[in-house]
Amino acid sequence: xxxxxxxxxxxxxxxxxxxxxxxxxxxxxxxxxxxxxxxxxxxxxxxxxxxxxxxxxxxxxxxxxxxxxxxxxxxxxxxxxxxxxxxxxxxxxxxxxxxxxxxxxxxxxxxxxxxxxxxxxxxxxxxxxxxxxxxxxxxxxxxxxxxxxxxxxxxxxxxxxxxxxxxxxxxxxxxxxxxxxxxxxxxxxxxxxxxxxxxxxxxxxxxxxxxxxxxxxxxxxxxxxxxxxxxxxxxxxxxxxxxxxxxxxxxxxxxxxxxxxxxxxxxxxxxxxxxxxxxxxxxxxxxxxxxxxxxxxxxxxxxxxxxxxxxxxxxxxxxxxxxxxxxxxxxxxxxxxxxxxxxxxxxxxxxxxxxxxxxxxxxxxxxxxxxxxxxxxxxx
Amino acid sequence: xxxxxxxxxxxxxxxxxxxxxxxxxxxxxxxxxxxxxxxxxxxxxxxxxxxxxxxxxxxxxxxxxxxxxxxxxxxxxxxxxxxxxxxxxxxxxxxxxxxxxxxxxxxxxxxxxxxxxxxxxxxxxxxxxxxxxxxxxxxxxxxxxxxxxxxxxxxxxxxxxxxxxxxxxxxxxxxxxxxxxxxxxxxxxxxxxxxxxxxxxxxxxxxxxxxxxxxxxxxxxxxxxxxxxxxxxxxxxxxxxxxxxxxxxxxxxxxxxxxxxxxxxxxxxxxxxxxxxxxxxxxxxxxxxxxxxxxxxxxxxxxxxxxxxxxxxxxxxxxxxxxxxxxxxxxxxxxxxxxxxxxxxxxxxxxxxxxxxxxxxxxxxxxxxxxxxxxxxxxx
Numbered sequence: 001x002x003x004x005x006x007x008x009x010x011x012x013x014x015x016x017x018x019x020x021x022x023x024x025x026x027x028x029x030x031x032x033x034x035x036x037x038x039x040x041x042x043x044x045x046x047x048x049x050x051x052x053x054x055x056x057x058x059x060x061x062x063x064x065x066x067x068x069x070x071x072x073x074x075x076x077x078x079x080x081x082x083x084x085x086x087x088x089x090x091x092x093x094x095x096x097x098x099x100x101x102x103x104x105x106x107x108x109x110x111x112x113x114x115x116x117x118x119x120x121x122x123x124x125x126x127x128x129x130x131x132x133x134x135x136x137x138x139x140x141x142x143x144x145x146x147x148x149x150x151x152x153x154x155x156x157x158x159x160x161x162x163x164x165x166x167x168x169x170x171x172x173x174x175x176x177x178x179x180x181x182x183x184x185x186x187x188x189x190x191x192x193x194x195x196x197x198x199x200x201x202x203x204x205x206x207x208x209x210x211x212x213x214x215x216x217x218x219x220x221x222x223x224x225x226x227x228x229x230x231x232x233x234x235x236x237x238x239x240x241x242x243x244x245x246x247x248x249x250x251x252x253x254x255x256x257x258x259x260x261x262x263x264x265x266x267x268x269x270x271x272x273x274x275x276x277x278x279x280x281x282x283x284x285x286x287x288x289x290x291x292x293x294x295x296x297x298x299x300x301x302x303x304x305x306x307x308x309x310x311x312x313x314x315x316x317x318x319x320x321x322x323x324x325x326x327x328x329x330x331x332x333x334x335x336x337x338x339x340x341x342x343x344x345x346x347x348x349x350x351x352x353x354x355x356x357x358x359x360x361x362x363x364x365x366x367x368x369x370x371x372x373x374x375x376x377x378x379x380x
Numbered sequence: 381x382x383x384x385x386x387x388x389x390x391x392x393x394x395x396x397x398x399x400x401x402x403x404x405x406x407x408x409x410x411x412x413x414x415x416x417x418x419x420x421x422x423x424x425x426x427x428x429x430x431x432x433x434x435x436x437x438x439x440x441x442x443x444x445x446x447x448x449x450x451x452x453x454x455x456x457x458x459x460x461x462x463x464x465x466x467x468x469x470x471x472x473x474x475x476x477x478x479x480x481x482x483x484x485x486x487x488x489x490x491x492x493x494x495x496x497x498x499x500x501x502x503x504x505x506x507x508x509x510x511x512x513x514x515x516x517x518x519x520x521x522x523x524x525x526x527x528x529x530x531x532x533x534x535x536x537x538x539x540x541x542x543x544x545x546x547x548x549x550x551x552x553x554x555x556x557x558x559x560x561x562x563x564x565x566x567x568x569x570x571x572x573x574x575x576x577x578x579x580x581x582x583x584x585x586x587x588x589x590x591x592x593x594x595x596x597x598x599x600x601x602x603x604x605x606x607x608x609x610x611x612x613x614x615x616x617x618x619x620x621x622x623x624x625x626x627x628x629x630x631x632x633x634x635x636x637x638x639x640x641x642x643x644x645x646x647x648x649x650x651x652x653x654x655x656x657x658x659x660x661x662x663x664x665x666x667x668x669x670x671x672x673x674x675x676x677x678x679x680x681x682x683x684x685x686x687x688x689x690x691x692x693x694x695x696x697x698x699x700x701x702x703x704x705x706x707x708x709x710x711x712x713x714x715x716x717x718x719x720x721x722x723x724x725x726x727x728x729x730x731x732x733x734x735x736x737x738x739x740x741x742x743x744x745x746x747x748x749x750x751x752x753x754x755x756x757x758x759x760x
Contacts, residue, residue: 047707047708047711047713048704048707048708049708049713049715051713051714051715052714052715052718054715054718055699056695072711076707076710076711077682077703077706077707080683081682081683081703081707084683084685084703085685085701085703085704091701091703091704091707092704093699093700093704302457302461303460303461303464305464305465315436319435319473320473321465321471323457323461323464323465323471324428324465324471324472324473326457327427327428327456327457327461327471328427328428328429330456331427331452331456333427333429333431334431334432334714334717334718335429335431335432335434337714338432338434338714338718
């Protein structure tokens with residue numbers, strides 16, 4: 001039965017090695033447009049561009065799978081423009097693999113702009129206030145128009161700290177919508193993932209995972225985390241949920257995260273990640289290093305001619321000083337966002353490479369030490 | 381005498397061919413860091429970065445000489461930071477040739493923030509209001525710290541439409557400051573250019589050129605144009621002034637311009653140009669084509685899947701549609717500024733290549749036809 005499903009799947013996922021010291025797994029994820037090693041991090045191109053970073057840079061950094069947002073593209077540029085370009089790949093000039101989220105998270109984060117029913121969700125555009133109805137069928141249909149390698153089901157994503165009743169309703173509706181999503185599939189070259197909800201409630205998490213894992217999705221995601229709770233609450237919940245997901249299918253933790261969040265989730269057995277953080281914090285002048293975050297606007301970097309991260313081989317660290325990056329940041333130059341974003345995405349690419357090497361070498365626990373200070377601010 | 385001066389010059393300028401149908405000349409300008417063919421266009425990196433465009437992109441487009449601004453760098457990051465990086469080249473990671481302007485234009489454009497005396501100019505920083513005094517000696521000294529291949533003398537640059545009395549004073553002071561600049565020189569690896577003023581007054585232009593051409597500058601610039609007058613006033617004045625400048629030295633028209641302005645000035649015998657326009661209009665959504673300017677925000681490009689310029693070989697036109705560029709512009713994405721700027725600088729690089737080819741082929745008048753519509757808005 002499982003083999004049957006797998007052989008029909010538009011994706012091919014192989015676990016190549018399991019870590020001896022944790023549940024971390026090294027794998028390979030073959031999608032319609034590209035094959036990527038796992039664990040994998042997906043840069044986010046919300047509006048059909050990874051903010052500040054060119055396609056050529058993403059290629060050079062080795063990224064083979066990026067995420068884009070159904071909700072945003074549905075509103076702008078809209079379906080007719082996407083169709084004119086035969087889908088999102090051609091539109092944004094990205095020939096490798098793409099995952100599109102379902103819009104569930106964005107629709108929920110609109111707060112009072114949306115209204116939830118069993119059928120779906122109605123919401124008002126954040127751009128011009130136009131009213132839209134989004135259903136599981138419509139979310140998948142539009143993702144089929146986008147032509148992403150992986151589509152996500154429309155889910156209901158409350159804050160992780162919501163009341164149990166709201167979390168229960170989210171779980172139940174997400175399950176109903178999961179079945180409707182699978183029934184609506186028409187493309188054989190697009191994988192579809194189901195999403196597990198349940199907030200920080202272990203019973204709900206277990207119950208939802210048990211129901212969802214029976215459904216013939218090509219992979220599963222942990223949703224409803226990184227939406228209000230801190231890492232000390234998130235990490236145990238990932239630890240609890242990941243093993244409840246099918247071993248033979250890719251496991252994706254949505255919207256996560258900082259380097260240490262990713263390492264913790266990898267140790268729990270998660271394979272895929274996405275997060276806007278590396279490019280967003282870059283635009284605010286934060287540069288990642290293993291030894292801590294550099295907030296480039298700080299006065300002490302004015303006369304610092306060292307590279308941001310002396311260990312880093314990225315084109316920014318190879319060619320520019322902290323003083324230069326501070327100067328263009330303070331001067332309000334576009335190039336500050338560009339160079340900081342390239343550095344941070346390079347840092348994440350290296351992090352994922354080191355994670356995969358550590359799994360292969362059964363040395364994953366050393367990762368926690370290596371990145372222990374990565375969340376703090378660099379003090380030298 | 382002239383040969384003597386030339387052999388000591390930090391630059392080597394050779395006129396390789398003179399057009400039979402105009403005063404246009406094809407040349408080669410060998411500077412301390414790089415050799416460029418002329419006529420040459422210099423992208424502007426006001427604050428030590430060409431806005432939105434990476435050094436690698438400038439290299440790929442073939443740019444070998446860019447301009448940066450003394451005034452801005454003097455205020456921020458300041459001399460200590462530049463010295464820490466051994467000059468501007470290392471600071472901004474640009475290993476080809478650099479020209480720095482003197483700050484004269486910026487100081488003047490500050491309006492009531494500056495006060496002019498025979499000695500120099502006092503002005504208040506546009507950043508924090510701090511009061512500075514700038515003299516010809518200080519302007520050159522700081523450019524020697526910057527280590528540019530070509531330094532410009534501090535000049536007095538009134539609007540071209542100023543009263544004759546103001547224009548006369550600008551001419552006289554600029555001449556005095558020219559002599560002081562030459563006396564202040566200490567670097568043998570940096571060329572220094574004098575600047576011709578005189579506004580739109582032919583008598584003053586002729587008088588100033590006659591005095592200035594006696595001074596042992598490595599090249600001369602036409603200043604005081606493109607500061608308030610239209611092309612119909614500027615073109616004849618360039619036509620009048622260029623032949624009054626030494627034939628054997630490079631001639632630079634400061635702050636110009638649009639493609640047709642450049643072509644007209646080349647026909648008058650000008651060799652060097654700089655302008656913020658290609659990157660500035662790019663950030664406002666304007667894309668150059670020979671057939672006219674595309675204002676990408678216009679609704680009619682929403683469903684237009686053609687490249688911006690079907691004739692163009694740039695990486696933007698090769699990979700993106702007008703609809704995509706409109707989408708990211710409307711969405712306020714950084715990438716809109718980046719891609720539009722690359723396209724426009726590529727367009728200027730091609731323009732200069734075509735100009736040089738036309739001179740070599742004695743076919744320069746055809747350039748005026750080829751670019752006749754380049755200033756209008758594209759209507760298809």
